[in-house]
Amino acid sequence: MEFPKAYDPAEVERRWYAFWEARGVFRAEDGAEDKRPTYVVHMPPPNVTGSLHIGHALQCSWQDALIRWHRMRGFNTLWQPGIDHAGIATQLVVERLLLREGKTRHEVGREEFTKRIWKWKEEKGGRIAEQQRVIGSTADWARSKFTMDSSMTNAVTEAFVQLFDQGLMYRATRLINWCPECQSALSDLEVETEEGANGELFEFAYLVEGSDERLVVATTRPETMLGDTAVAIHPDDPRYTHLHGKRLVHPFMDRTIPIVTDAILVDMKFGTGAVKVTPAHDFNDFATGKRNGLDEINILNKDGTLNENAGPFAGLDRKRARTAVKKALEEKGLAVGSKPHRLNIPRCGRSGGVVEPMISTQWFLKMDSMAKSAVDAVKTGKTEIIPADWSKTYFHFLENIQDWCVSRQLWWGHQIPAWYGPNGEVRVARSRPLECGEGWTQDPDVLDTWFSSALWPFSTLGWPDKTAALDKFYPSSDLETGYDILFFWVARMMMMGLHFMKEVPFKRVILSGIVVDETGEKMSKVKGNGVDPLDLIYGATFKEVVAKTMPDTPEAEALTRFKKAYPSTAQMGEGFPAFGADAVRMTLLTFPPSNRRIALAPKRIEGYRFFANKMWNATKYSMEHLADTKIDPDAKTPEATMLANRWILSRLDRAAKIANDGMTNVRFDETANELYRFFWTDVCDWYLELSKITFFHGTEDERKETRAVLGFVLERSLRLLHPLMPYVTEELWQRLCFPDTPLGESWATLALRAYPEGGEGDAAVEKEVDLLQKVIGAARTIRSEHDIKWVVEIPVVIRSENATALESLRRNVSWFTSLTKSKGTPVIETSGARINGAVAAIVPTDAGAVEVHIELRGLVTKDEELTRIDREKKRLEKDLAAVTKKLGSPGFVDRAPKEVIEEAHQQKASMENALTRLAEARSFADEL
């Protein structure tokens, strides 16, 4: 089989996704006869309007790593995918399309409009699922659900009816958040506050009835005065005692309004101490109205224009009305003035329009008892939130929760299963009740999209039917999602799951952070600092990137802004190369999951592409030397007698342990970093180099053992890395294990091999090798410091009083010779004559230093050597001073643990010994 010199992710990755799919790797088994333990993850269903962004890529990487890891460990894994119908977002998209035809949804009608949305969905919607495949997600796509599927609608209806029958779902008239742009009610959570907006505080006066006295109030929304039904003062405010019980004249309406006293609303110290009260358009005022029995006058139409209650201002839109009211007040001499004021503006999370509190009749879901259960489930540990810090936020939300306004005045969504009769009757049922004939109409409103999402962990499995899948896969194991939807989704699933299934929907909640740009700024369309993961996977020029993210900005400026957001791209030329999905995944996995912000540096991704190339070439090398050795993936750990082989097997064992621990503890970064380190440093830098000694100079027996170990280590390394970097590992595994089968045609797949468990390794072997590495390192440092060319072979003498070390060095002298290019065989001795004109490196050990003397006469100058020794000396002295101080400090010897003291003594002795040797070496420098 051809083995190109460099790894090409684009060529390789393309090959494997369909391969896995064809082998049924992703499938979960419903059947009761399948006795494997289950592992279930629900993928947060992305919006049907959405396309893959880097946040999805992060979550896919995490979830796929968890899923693949469990699958390899023999779990019956279900990764449940799906798509969310995203009520408002989708409706807005299709409305915008209609607008291009010059039509509104009201003109085409509800039925036609809904048809159009479905058509749009079939053509354009849900493309994200294809993109999720690109990054390697092994979800069970055959089970994918759309929240508007009939089975989902069935579940939503059932849930609604049950909740209504239980008295938890009710209809009420109250002040709610209204988005005039969407013309719909919103839940509290869908309102986003724009902080610190520049506005003004406008002051005007009401005249006291029957006098000339003026009472000055202030407002940031002057037009709301049209709905004022009182002015409140503090009962204890001496300035206004004489006004108690008086009334004020409304300047534009034919009414007077009372002056009420209210200690809750009014802060005497703020402003004039008098507050206008608009119960129908302000949450605080609404409560004040209830306390004081005030009228509630709604002055707004659903589209945000003023209604007939606004008298002369009726018909104006909010903004114009504000100007008009101010002007009219000025004309009447009632305006007092205005000053700049910073305020927070509530905006609709979807449309961005300014939200207006408005009195309206809506459906609400009672939250208190369900919220309590959801709190208890976490407090009692039935569900664990990771990182645990988030529990506090979760509790705070649920302990202060308001009833959930679930009805939306949209056309796209699950229509509320309530019918209203001609005489005000209300019927809630699974389908239109027979008695609801002539004169009855179904509630036109739909349910909040999050209501259907809240049922997801069981609705996707067939609820309310008792299905095999529901039986087997509820509750799920882990839920992994961004912390930004902790309230929207996670908390609500908890409540619904506990309510309907009497059991928590998931055992662990893993909350991920937000991917931000390289400088830590949140990615946003406005800033244009987003990155499309597909551009990273497939490659793209920076011009192409900014054309997408900042389409309205001139190219040069856009490029400047882009480079500012991603400084590391300065070293990348004209664009991103194709990093490949593996590199993108690996990068995202190396951030600790507890990080709230994940600053994506493209340069870092490059590093993992290089890592894939390293794996590629290590495999290439191995296969060249394995010759006809058949790699049996089922082989047990081979017997090893040679130190290098025993060592790498030990390291493999420990790396596997660390990898598993990381996955268990949701520390993917620890898994990823250890496997990276293990493969690059232990396998490539040391083991492959050592294996060359055997392959080129060893006996046939040695070669045979080394081939077996090399093949084994490589095969297991690929397994270990597979959940993180599935593509390159599958490719290399196929090449390694089935060299005669054309790629993509074998039946076996790495995705279904057992994940190595690992263990503690062999400490004695690792300690021995550690010393050899240090001695080799010391010799290399000398070479490098003195600029000795690689091809120059140099005589070496090694001396030490450490008998164990000497013995090991003698046995493994070829390591030293080969890896330091020393001449002939180094002389290894306890003491005795040293080479004239040699420089020495000192390696401290716990049984006397190892000295490495290298003959460099004629190759270096005395000064160079003195510089080197002095630097070494300085370093040792610094460390020695630290440990000496520690040992001398009062209390340390008395109070520190025995082993710590012992260690300190040993360090001291070893450094002192090394310093003595170094001083000797210094005197030798004269001979150079």
Place this chain on the structure above:
RNA sequence: AGGCGCGUAGCUCAGUGGUAGAGCACUACCUUGACACGGUAGGGGUCCCCGGUUCGAAACCGGGCGCGCCUACCA
């Protein structure tokens, strides 16, 4: 205003009581039979500041400064 989080090498980040770590970037040398998407070696840090606990603090506690996010908001 409250809550939460963060501040460690030029950059992105690990490290949670025992002599400061990784990757990238940087410097020098090297095309050595897997890999220049590479190798070998090296330089670089008052661990934000101030107190306290401790024999010992980057880590634990208190206070401050700076940054970010969330919740609630004064008309």
